[in-house]
Amino acid sequence: MTRTEPTPAGRRSAGAAAAPPSTGDDGSAEETSPWPALWALVLGFFMIMVDSTIVTVATPAIIEDLRAGVNEVVWVTSAYLLAYAVPVMITGRLGDRFGPKRIYLSGLAVFTVASLACGLTTTVGALVVARVVQGLGASMMTPQTMAVITRIFPPDRRGQAMALWGATAGVALLVGPLLGGILVDALSWEWIFFVNVPVGLIGFWLAMRNVPRLPTHQHRFDWLGVALSGVGMFLLVFGIQEGHQYDWGTVTGWVSVPLMIAAGVVFLGLFVVWQHYNRREPLIPLSLFTDRNFSLANIAIIAIAFTFTAMGFPTMLYAQLVRGYSPTQAALLLVPMALLSIVLARPVGSLIDRVHPRYVTGAGFATVAVSLVWLSLALTPEAAVWEIVAPLALTGAGSAAIWAPLAATATRNLAPQQAGAGSGVYNATRQVGAVIGSAAIAVLMDSRIAANGLSFDPSQSSGGGGLPPAVYDPFSTAMGQSLLIAPAVLLVGLAAVLCFAAPRNGARSTG
Known part of the structure; x- marks a missing residue:
């Protein structure tokens, strides 16, 4: 038995699971820090979020190896996101009933085994099926991470914890294509899934050791x-x-x-x-939406999840099929974006408890929207590398002001007994945004390719996945036009966050 497990026993009676372990009713709780549990959960959460975007850079390789079409391969991502999104609300309740630690570990086991199956598939249909199972595992894990944070951190420290959780989601979505490119080039596309196996085993051990067993509550499903x-x-x-x-x-x-x-x-x-x-x-207590910030944050998270899922496909296809980059070279275009997001996450996180959330998140949404309009205009065959990297770097800077502040603002006013339901809803809406983004960008790329007079099959493209030079211009134009859907959706998110109220615990109102 680990030293974290006695903690809940002293808190079971008064519903005090929301209190931090350092302030529990019994003596043992005071010796336990919630941070090791958070870091253990963040590792698993990072892995499942990486898998939301890691396939984008491997798309040309999967198309060529499995002889699939663009739309079929986009389903490899959409199937994962859909299987992730649909059950995530009920899996939050499962955590309340059977314990978040137990459900998290079960989900991690399912996810890890499914990752192995993904890498062993030989047809795009089998890959989609394996991704569905992988998504089901992810849906069991995600609500538990957010619910545990809400229950083991007190309100005055929850903002910092949620900042780390939210930043993890943002950074993972940026790191996914970069890691995918390196693995596809160095090994093969199958390794974007095989890499999850050792990470999953390490994450399982850390969660077993550090995540406490929390009180459970009976629920009707x-x-x-x-x-x-x-x-x-x-x-x-x-x-x-x-x-x-x-x-x-x-x-x-x-x-x-x-x-x-x-x-x-x-x-x-x-x-x-x-x-x-x-x-x-x-399944969804509509009373959650009486909190203004929770409602608005759910609208905003749909917009940003839509954007980051959608933008990877046209950008990576342009880089590899028009520029002739390898998967690693294409993914390296995203390094400044990821670095700026990581570097700025900490200073932005320090603002969450002190600055009105509408200013931080509003600046983030506006910055990302401008950067993607800039990027759409820069996608030409003759563009210099810096013309592509600069708007992507600006996207990373803007995203640092969105993911963590949004997660912290969404959950700041929630009562502990609403942790499972609230985290389930928030994660479900994020995944809904990602699913719709994946579906919408597939439709838009297909339609813009056709509108620009192209009718080729990318699986028959020449020279390592490149295109004939004659179609560079129309294909680049089609990809740039496809990207414009993202800033349009971001305007909805911007309107939502500008209506945030000052949280009841934390940031003061400054206007």
Whole structure:
């Protein structure tokens, strides 16, 4: 037994799991720091977030090796994100009922085994199936990380902990393509999945050793809510992503793409109505949204997750197919972006408890939006390297002011008993944004490629994945035009964060 496990026993009676281990009711709690538990959870969280974007830089290699189309390979990411997003709300409740440590470790085991299966696949269909299982493992892990932070850190220290958690998400999304490029070049695309196996084993050991067992609470599971949200999400995302493939017409029999999208919206609408009228225990307690900052943060996280998932595909395809870069060279374009995000994360984190969140996050959203408009204009065959790197670096600087402050602001006002539900909702909305971003960019790239007069199959491209010089200009234009969807969505996020109120605990209002 580790020294963290006796801690909850002294806190079980008064619902004091929200108090930090250093201020527990019994003597043993005072000897326990919550930070080792946080670092153990952050390692696993970093790994599953890296897998949200690591496939983007490996897309040309997977296309060539598995003889797949662009849209099929984008499904390798979309399937993961969809399987991640749909169950994440109920897995937060599973943590409340069976213990976040137990559910986290189970999810990590599923994720690690599925990663091995991903690397061993030989067809794109099998890879998509393995990614679904991987996403299910990730959905079990993520809510537990946020819920544990909410329960073991007191409000006056929770901002720092959430800053680390939020920064981890942002940095992981930036590091994913870089790590993917290095692994694809040095080994093969399969290693973007194999690398998770040793990391998963280390993460499992650290979590077993450092994460405390927390009190559990009985919950009734809203299975109807799970079914309505799952069916709605699948129909909506499938319809959006496959629409161009079927020319926005019939998929099979009487089922059409517009009908699937409309049905998805209807199912999601029914889900919201059911959550309102379910008096037992809804999947999403709508009372969470009475907190203004929580509601606005959920809108904003959709926008930024959409952006960072979407931007990688056109940027990496341009770098490899037009510039002729190897996966590693293409990924190196992202190094300044990742470095600035990492370097600025700490000073920005120190502002979270002192500065009104609307100013920090507002500056971040505006900066990223401007940088991506700049990048879209820079994607030309003749562009100098610095013309590509500069806007990407600005994107990294802006993102440092978004991920951590957004996570801290979303959870600052939540009561401890809302930890599981709140973290489930926040993570679900983030993944919804990522899923829609992945689906939307696939549709937009397909349509812009066609609009620019191209009808080639990238899997038949020449010379190590490059394109014929004659199509450099139209392909670059198509990728640049595709990127413009991101700043448009970011404007929605900017409008949301500008309406933040000062948190009840922490940052003072300055205007």
